[in-house]
Amino acid sequence: MRILVATDFSPRSQRAMRRAGILAGQSGGDVILMHVVDSADTRQSARDIREAQRMTVEQVAVVPELCRVACRSLVVAGCLPDAVLDAATARQADLIVVGAGPGRTVRGLIRAAPCPVLVVIRSVAGPxxxxxxxxxxxxxxxxxxxxxxxxxxxxxxxxxxxxxxxxxxxxxxxxxxxxxx
Incomplete structure (x- = not known):
């Protein structure tokens, strides 16, 4: 199973990353850890992308559930939820996992996603x-x-x-x- 996790590096995103790691571990799947940089300024956007790439690699190292599975990072400049939907389609994701967050973004993902969307609300303790x-x-x-x-x-x-x-x-x-x- 290929799982795309959309993250903004918040605690709610960390819950989503942990759930994705558990699910990938159970299924022998892999995780794509994705962050979308929303910036109109190209120079600032390039800096933000580099910083987000560093942070996604760091997340894989500090989230125990991600250390146990094949995990890749993906950082793109774009607009939510469109960038996540495009990535899910392009990478043939079987599942999108997100932390409960702003209602419009999550609703937009659920309505238009090419695959199921799992919204993680609570802390993750295990399967x-x-x-x-x-x-x-x-x-x-x-x-x-x-x-x-x-x-x-x-x-x-x-x-x-x-x-x-x-x-x-x-x-x-x-x-x-x-x-x-």
Whole structure:
């Protein structure tokens, strides 16, 4: 599995890097650690790219989960989320991993990504042990479940699929003395 991790070097990005490292280790995959430099000034952009390249190499060295897998860095000048989407397509990523961050950027990735997007919210302690998958019985839920299965994201986890619904005749049941519960 080829995993593209978008990072801005923040703590939320570090959570995403750790999750990607764990997933790559479980699947024998590799990680592409990507940073996008947003700069209109070409001279400043070149400096920012060099600094970001140094920082991505440093991240691979200090994030234990990345030390155990094949990991490459990719630093480009561009605009989020387009640069990440282009890189995912060009490098045939199977999964994009990001830390929960600004809503518009993450939503833009999810809507247009050529592959599934995993948004990491919490600290990472190890492989997934329990997974809850809320579904609404629409095609998007079916695609999400197929992606989880095909990528092996929950192979060693206890998976619970949940569908909640409002009973059609609920108001009438109350009229017959059936408790609300």
């Amino acid at each position: 997934y042990a329990r997974v809850m998958a809320p579904v609404d019985l629409l095609n998007a839920s079916a695609r999400a479940l197929r992606s989880v299965a095909s990528l092996g994201l929950a192979d060693h986890a206890c998976v619970t699929v949940v569908h909640a619904f409002e009973p059609v005749g609920k108001p009438k049941l109350a009229g017959f003395g059936v408790p609300r519960e």
